[in-house]
Amino acid sequence: MLRAIFYKEWLKLRLFWGLAVVVHIALIGYLLLSLRSTLLSSGVVETWATMIGRDVLMINQLAYLPLITGVCLALCQWLPEMQAKRIRLTLHLPIDNQLSIGAMLGCSFIGLCLLFGLDAVLLAGFGQVWLPRELVWRTFLTCLPWYLGGLIGYNIVSWWVLEPQWKIRCVNMLIGAPLVALCFLTTQPACYIQMFPWLIGLLLCTACLPLYSIYRFKLGKQ
């Protein structure tokens, strides 16, 4: 049964995933080419000095891409299910509802992690050709809250879309939007180092919120 659910999710989201991979590779490629161009035009010494002395990492364009990806994924995954209440078909399958919805959420979560992992591999792989390991690690620490923001954003928007009542949706957004904003309080490099345990805790907490919306949906809240 779970394999059927995964197949259905693949059929529904394959276009999204294809587009997301292309956009992510394109933006990472642009950032790497932009770094290479700066190294060639301004000089390696000067570029390194700027990155070390002025806390500049030249990756700020990447900041909101993981969030946009997470939000778009949640919309693409759950809006079709909520149209004409098609999700009732899934909920009537001879399988525990939490397991079926959890599987749908889980495969998207894993997909996002793989996509974000691809970004990290590309950035680190090409970055270490031109930059010392300290700057590559600093870049990773700077990007990590943005990627956690993407995962948290996916959970929050899933919670929002699956909620059957509009007034509760509004409350959900009032709580959820600031929680996502927590991942974007500064662009200063590596300044989230003390926040990672809290953000991972927040990610785990928000992961179970869509299940609550499903519970309310099953109760027949309109």
Add this chain to the structure above:
Amino acid sequence: MRTKQSKIATIQYLIIGLGIIVCVWLLPALYRLVAPNTSRTPFVVYSCLDSSFIQFETINKQVQYTDFKGNTFTKHEADSLLPLFAFRQLVAEGRLPDSLFGVALTPKRIQQNTFHFKTSPKQLNKPAVGLYTLLESASGRVDLQLPPDVFRLTDKGIEFIDCETNTVNKAKSLSFSRELEKYGFVFPVQLIWGNASTRKDYDNGFLLTDSQNRLFQLKMVKGTPWVRVIKTDGCTITGYKQLFTIEPANRLLVGLVVSDDNQLYAVRADGSMTHIGIDSYDPQTMQITIIGDMFHWTITEYTATDSRYYAVDARTFEQVARAIIPDPAPSIKERIMRYVLPVRLRFTSWDTQLIAPNFE
């Protein structure tokens, strides 16, 4: 069924908890945005003529010049009381004294002995990159230039990385590490500070401490290492908390260091150290500003509860004057917020660039 109900109840409590976190974080932030704190700290300089602190305070868009005794001065009088601070204005008006305390005054001499230093906890409390730029301090050129490499610290030495090839320059790394060891330096480096800017007249290199808590100065002179052990004779220092390398125009000082008991010391160009006569300075919690001239340094410290002003002799660094002004009582707006919102959560802070949850 009961398990499922308890799970749902847990999620409901979780949502309420997240809602409370958002409220205790955003409502105070919103209140501060609507009712911002408009109080300003005055700018203070020590007057060697009046032997008192003169403060410049902007009230109703007008700058007022007063001292801590309550005397008020006109701008003209304040300039006269601060001849070394306002020397450009006095020169323009033809009022600069020929000499002061028996020392002839010329604009060039005043400028050469003027020294500014400012740092705050926010500048210091941030993640270090772990890469440092050691400038050539005797290139034979007037302008300083960036070197072709940077260095990192390892457990056994320092490692220079060539920027063009992104590879370790083993010969240079070995040369600098061995030179430091020749002077008794025991790796790994504990603290290090250098000013990699090329927008300065000369370079004093780096101040660094070894694993035995001894202080050294490292420079690069014509591509080769230059090391000096800083003498701490007469200073009771058991460890260091913070180092600063400085490059004043008169070239009399190399740096400022803070001991682990929060005492501030000046490192002189001859490699000796002198205690600076202020009560204490904790770089992690206090903002410091130093305005130095030929005769005195005005040292201002801003703490969480007060502003501390010291005047010290520019040669001996002995304390000449001192004033501690407590911060004004919380405004009505602040008191209202503390009453209405007794628990407040912040993720950013005035004293650090690090993002972390802090309850007030």
